[in-house]
Amino acid sequence: MGYRFLGDSGLKVSEIVYGNWLTHGSQVENEVATECVHAALDAGITTFDTADVYAAGRAEEVLGAALAGQRREALEVFTKVYFPMGRGPNATGLSRKHILEGIDGSLRRLGMDYVDLYQAHRYDHETPLEETIEAFAHVVRSGKALYIGVSEWSAEQLGAGQELARQAGFRIVSNQPQYSMLWRVIEDRVVPVSRSLGISQVVWSPMAQGVLTGKYRPGSAPPAGSRATDDKGGRDMIARFLEPEVLSAVQRLRPVADDLGVTMSQLAVAWVLANDNVASALVGASRPEQIAENVKAAEVTLTDEVLAAVDRALELDGAQVIERDPAKTKSPSHRLA
Secondary structure (H helix, E strand, C coil), X not given: CCEEEXXXXXXXXXXXXXXXXXXXXXXXXXXXXXXXXXXXXXXXXXXXXXXXXXXXXXXXXXXXXXXXXCCHHHXXXXXXXXXXXXXXXXXXXXXXXXXXXXXXXXXXXXXXXXXXXXXXXXXXXCCCHHHHHHHHHHHXXXXXXXXXXXXXXXXXXXXXXXXXXHHHCCCEEEECCEXXXXXXXXXXXXXXXHHHHCCEEEEECCCHHHHHHCCCCCCCCCCCCCHHHCCCCHHHHHHHHCCHHHHHHHHCCHHHHHHHCCCHHXXXXXXXXXXXXXXXXXXXXXXXXXXXXXXXXXXXXXXXXXXXXXXXXXXXXXXCCCECCHHHCCCCCCCCC
16 A cells, blocks of 8 residues: 655545445445455555545444544544535535534544544535635634545635635645546646645546446446445436446456456556546445455556557547546535535
8 A cells, every 4th residue: 555645735645545435324234334444444544535424424423433443643534514414504515604513523423533634525606715714724723623625626716725725824735526537527627726736636436436347338237236226326426427338438448457467446546546646546345355456456557558558448439438528527506405
């Protein structure tokens, strides 16, 4: 396992981050979830990502219980705030009220005194950015979070947020966007601006919701128990990647992985880690053995020739399967009530 600095901060995080979206408190029994967390620790993963909204708070509870008894200083724990937690007009967004109540709720569910990184899960168009940044500054000054990050912010939002953060006495150190071989919308604007601002990417869905593992084949029904069959949210998220043209293009990556002696999932994770603005790739697991396979991706170095081979495979015969439109890096225009 390798470790990289998060932005221009002094905090190092593991190149593979264990995330529990769509698993803990939902798809996976608590006992199995704990086994997965312990497998991650055994593999050298020190960084764990969750959010208050995952499974309506249960994901934080399960993660906290699974990490209980570990040396806290040896871990980096991330969580997020923005989406609705309960009812009421102020139970969502990035207002001072929701942020300050949100961090207290997250710490209570995690059973911890602080988190290493507290992230704005989306940009809030309905709260003044100054209010949001001042609330995050209060969280840092109170010692409840050591660093502040964001998720799915545009280049312009990152620039404005970082300027206000510096004025408030802290820095935004990370952004958590979707990024994979098939979803590259951050490359044109977000990544260059982030480099200039001292912000790293902690990317989610490096395997494109599992499609880049190659287990979904054109013309065949999704495997039983896969995300494409999950009616709790997974099926909706993966739908954009299940078009026959996309699945056919992904199968053309198999010889590239075979030549390297790696699995397709390892190739997918190694591909995002080849971007020097990426600090970590988020992976989840529903079985402990999946952790060991994903961690091996951190050992894989991709040459320029391999990166070019990936592009050729995906774009063969003019296939239009790679999404690059920077306009698709965006947060909801209105809070989701």
